[in-house]
Amino acid sequence: MELWFTEYQTKNLGLTARVKETLFMGKSEFQDIAVVDTYEFGRMLVLDGVLQTSIFDEYIYHEMIAHVPLGVHPNPQNVLVIGGGDGGSVREIVKHTAVQQVEMVEIDGLVVEVSKKYLPEISVALIQEHPKLQLKIGDGIGHMAGAANKYDVIIVDCSDPIGPGEGLFTPAFYQDVYKALRTDGLFVQQTESPFYHQPLLKRLRQDIATLFPITRTYLAQIPLYPSGTHCFTIGSKKYDPLTVDKSHVSQMETRYYNRDLQLSCFALPNFIQELFK
Numbered sequence: 001m002e003l004w005f006t007e008y009q010t011k012n013l014g015l016t017a018r019v020k021e022t023l024f025m026g027k028s029e030f031q032d033i034a035v036v037d038t039y040e041f042g043r044m045l046v047l048d049g050v051l052q053t054s055i056f057d058e059y060i061y062h063e064m065i066a067h068v069p070l071g072v073h074p075n076p077q078n079v080l081v082i083g084g085g086d087g088g089s090v091r092e093i094v095k096h097t098a099v100q101q102v103e104m105v106e107i108d109g110l111v112v113e114v115s116k117k118y119l120p121e122i123s124v125a126l127i128q129e130h131p132k133l134q135l136k137i138g139d140g141i142g143h144m145a146g147a148a149n150k151y152d153v154i155i156v157d158c159s160d161p162i163g164p165g166e167g168l169f170t171p172a173f174y175q176d177v178y179k180a181l182r183t184d185g186l187f188v189q190q191t192e193s194p195f196y197h198q199p200l201l202k203r204l205r206q207d208i209a210t211l212f213p214i215t216r217t218y219l220a221q222i223p224l225y226p227s228g229t230h231c232f233t234i235g236s237k238k239y240d241p242l243t244v245d246k247s248h249v250s251q252m253e254t255r256y257y258n259r260d261l262q263l264s265c266f267a268l269p270n271f272i273q274e275l276f277k
Contacts, residue, residue, distance in 0.1 A: 062088035087123035
């Protein structure tokens with residue numbers, strides 16, 4: 001009998017993949033966790049029935065959420081990641097020579113352990129206990145509330161705004177992010193699909209722009225995620241992503257991100273520009 005997995009991305013639309021094998025199913029204190037091996041996407045991490053990442057295309061999301069903001073800040077020495085339990089973001093961040101320390105605060109320790117076992121390509125920095133990396137299993141919201149003037153770049157690598165991730169999409173959280181950043185700091189957050197989550201994207205953009213003088217949204221093409229197009233939004237105290245000199249952007253081994261994308265990913269289609277007016 002064939003086994004198929006479907007994520008219902010809206011009430012009328014689902015992404016379905018044929019499954020070779022279910023590698024893990026369990027429940028943490030916070031959520032249901034599964035890893036399935038599929039024919040099209042390879043091994044996939046699923047939280048509460050929502051696809052989080054896959055071996056097939058994970059590099060796109062992780063490179064774009066990490067390298068774009070780090071390419072904007074001229075000297076990102078101290079970086080914080082909220083979430084990111086699969087380890088892909090920190091794998092990319094530690095490639096930057098300017099980065100001296102990466103703190104990662106993930107609420108669900110079981111996600112980290114499952115990812116290290118079943119997604120080692122993604123979790124390599126966690127598995128190797130990279131010397132730049134400090135991992136903390138705990139509440140990112142509480143951690144942020146207790147930090148002030150500490151970080152150059154904050155990367156909010158969170159799941160959808162439901163369950164454990166819901167509190168990471170609020171004005172109160174963004175106020176704590178602003179406080180935790182240094183005077184020239186910036187942060188980035190994944191902000192969902194520009195097709196299927198427009199009200200959410202518009203609200204988040206407005207909430208961030210209320211605090212940060214420079215607010216920019218950029219895009220990446222990610223097959224696993226709803227509509228295949230995904231948004232990220234940057235809030236910056238000083239540096240404008242649109243004025244980056246790409247010749248100063250670090251070159252490193254990547255599969256998706258490059259110097260040209262550093263700037264071109266901020267070119268938004270008209271329908272998204274209209275959404276923000």
